[in-house]
Amino acid sequence: MGIQVYNTITRTKEPFEPLEAGKVRMYACGVTTYDVCHIGHGMQALIYDVIRQYLTFRGYDVTYVRNYTDVDDKIIARANGLGIPALEHASNMIASSERDLAALGVQPATIQPKVSDNIPEIIELIQSLITRDYAYEINGDVYFRVRAFQDYGRLSNRNVDDLRSGARIEVSEHKQDALDFALWKRAKEGEISWNSPWGPGRPGWHIECSALAMKYLGASFDIHGGGKDLIFPHHENEIAQSLCGTNGAFSRYWVHNGLVTVDGRKMSKSLDNFLTIDDAVNRYYPESIRYAILRNHYAANIDFSEQAFYDAYSRLIYFYSTLAKLDEIRATHAEAPAGVPEGMNPPDLKTEFINAMDDDFNTACALREIGTAFKWINDVMGAKKPKLKQKAWVLLKVGDEIRRCAAVLRLLTEEPAQALADIRDYLVRQRDIDVNAVASQIEERDRARADKDWQRADQIRNELADMGILIMDTPNGTVWQVQP
RNA sequence: GGCGGCGUCGCCAAGUGGUAAGGCAGAAGUCUGCAAAACUUCCAUCACCGGUUCGACUCCGGUCGCCGCCUCCA
Numbered sequence: 001m002g003i004q005v006y007n008t009i010t011r012t013k014e015p016f017e018p019l020e021a022g023k024v025r026m027y028a029c030g031v032t033t034y035d036v037c038h039i040g041h042g043m044q045a046l047i048y049d050v051i052r053q054y055l056t057f058r059g060y061d062v063t064y065v066r067n068y069t070d071v072d073d074k075i076i077a078r079a080n081g082l083g084i085p086a087l088e089h090a091s092n093m094i095a096s097s098e099r100d101l102a103a104l105g106v107q108p109a110t111i112q113p114k115v116s117d118n119i120p121e122i123i124e125l126i127q128s129l130i131t132r133d134y135a136y137e138i139n140g141d142v143y144f145r146v147r148a149f150q151d152y153g154r155l156s157n158r159n160v161d162d163l164r165s166g167a168r169i170e171v172s173e174h175k176q177d178a179l180d181f182a183l184w185k186r187a188k189e190g191e192i193s194w195n196s197p198w199g200p201g202r203p204g205w206h207i208e209c210s211a212l213a214m215k216y217l218g219a220s221f222d223i224h225g226g227g228k229d230l231i232f233p234h235h236e237n238e239i240a241q242s243l244c245g246t247n248g249a250f251s252r253y254w255v256h257n258g259l260v261t262v263d264g265r266k267m268s269k270s271l272d273n274f275l276t277i278d279d280a281v282n283r284y285y286p287e288s289i290r291y292a293i294l295r296n297h298y299a300a301n302i303d304f305s306e307q308a309f310y311d312a313y314s315r316l317i318y319f320y321s322t323l324a325k326l327d328e329i330r331a332t333h334a335e336a337p338a339g340v341p342e343g344m345n346p347p348d349l350k351t352e353f354i355n356a357m358d359d360d361f362n363t364a365c366a367l368r369e370i371g372t373a374f375k376w377i378n379d380v381m382g383a384k385k386p387k388l389k390q391k392a393w394v395l396l397k398v399g400d401e402i403r404r405c406a407a408v409l410r411l412l413t414e415e416p417a418q419a420l421a422d423i424r425d426y427l428v429r430q431r432d433i434d435v436n437a438v439a440s441q442i443e444e445r446d447r448a449r450a451d452k453d454w455q456r457a458d459q460i461r462n463e464l465a466d467m468g469i470l471i472m473d474t475p476n477g478t479v480w481q482v483q484p
Numbered sequence: 485g486g487c488g489g490c491g492u493c494g495c496c497a498a499g500u501g502g503u504a505a506g507g508c509a510g511a512a513g514u515c516u517g518c519a520a521a522a523c524u525u526c527c528a529u530c531a532c533c534g535g536u537u538c539g540a541c542u543c544c545g546g547u548c549g550c551c552g553c554c555u556c557c558a
Binding site for chain 1: 496507
């Protein structure tokens with residue numbers, strides 16, 4: 001059936017067909033770089049990274065642009081507070097954001113342009129809007145004439161008269177109409193500014209995304225994404241500016257991700273209920289955060305709780321433990337036999353994965369299919385029927401398929417033994433567990449077991465269990481994991 | 485007030501006009517010295533009330549509750 005995408009502008013799921021065969025051009029709104037990123041930003045970045053990655057997996061040549069809005073009121077205010085230039089502060093925050101996303105395991109976009117590097121393009125677009133009479137200048141400010149654009153409100157399903165009745169529209173004596181929004185803001189005392197045909201100033205919000213998207217992707221492109229909270233006014237305004245300022249169609253598909261909530265409320269700086277990415281990756285194994293995000297559909301809000309991360313740990317331990325067993329098999333059964341032994345029915349993971357992801361990037365269903373494949377491996381691995389020698393090759397093949405699919409989701413990319421050790425370290429730190437004490441307990445238990453002193457051995461195991469330590473006796477000795 | 489969305493098993497979470505994926509937790513079993521891990525089995529009728537339909541959790545109307553946007557926001 002091909003890829004289906006839910007398009008906000010039509011409020012339906014549509015077949016995805018890029019403008020240019022084999023190529024996808026996509027844009028996602030990045031962050032305004034005035035402060036460190038919280039996991040809501042991390043979730044947004046991960047979602048579009050995964051969408052990009054999936055489209056690549058499906059054979060498209062993807063160009064993915066994610067901007068940095070590094071010129072903005074809040075940046076200026078914050079920088080003034082710190083006593084440093086606005087762009088310097090923005091640059092610090094960009095660096096911080098890139099460190100955060102790297103730590104989270106999110107890959108950078110193809111192009112990550114900054115507003116401050118693209119002022120001429122912005123001015124040019126504003127100029128074009130003025131020429132076409134969609135914008136006007138007053139005292140060094142330039143505003144977009146909202147009522148001049150017939151289709152205004154189409155994305156967010158609003159009509160201008162409803163907006164007018166809204167109580168909280170900013171009043172400005174300069175605007176011709178309360179709905180009009182700023183394209184260019186005249187510089188105030190001591191503010192960072194650029195020269196323009198309307199005097200020194202800086203871009204308003206919204207215009208940068210239009211200019212950057214069209215500069216790097218063309219006046220018409222395929223996908224535009226962002227958080228649900230940007231639908232209005234940000235994306236609505238982007239559409240207005242872009243369509244009115246050029247002859248292009250701007251974005252064809254509008255994708256909006258859900259938000260991270262805390263106790264049901266949106267995570268945001270203003271509510272002061274945010275968890276920064278930096279804190280999050282220190283507290284939780286980063287992949288567990290990615291898992292916790294991707295087990296939901298991207299458009300759903302996610303309410304993070306400790307439980308969400310424990311669930312993620314359980315699954316990751318299961319996944320990596322299985323992969324670790326496969327690694328052992330690989331080490332001892334390298335050769336590939338002729339084919340699949342009689343009676344074995346390995347899952348066609350790739351097909352199931354594509355079916356799941358084609359349906360509006362349903363990562364929740366994709367993870368179910370990955371889980372099913374793992375279960376199959378464990379089932380076959382534990383079975384006596386085909387000898388390991390015969391089935392090893394098939395097991396490894398399915399394992400490789402799992403890793404290829406999971407990699408699209410930015411999951412299971414680590415070396416299994418290392419991942420298991422790292423997960424344990426995270427849990428050890430979080431629970432404040434004394435690793436040396438655990439080790440000596442286990443040694444003592446091993447001695448008791450060697451003496452067949454089962455009572456003592458079980459007593460120690462129970463003590464460890466009370467601390468949340470799970471003991472596993474394997475042919476290669478006793479290993480332990482922290483109960484998530 | 486306007487616009488949009490949500491309410492599915494104890495918890496998390498998919499989904500569909502034809503009698504509800506998956507995960508966590510729980511129960512039983514296989515395995516094990518005993519466990520753990522792994523595997524097997526069991527575990528919901530989809531907020532409420534109407535309507536359309538042969539048939540709705542899925543469509544329509546209403547009620548209740550929650551959330552987002554309309555101001556900066558991923």
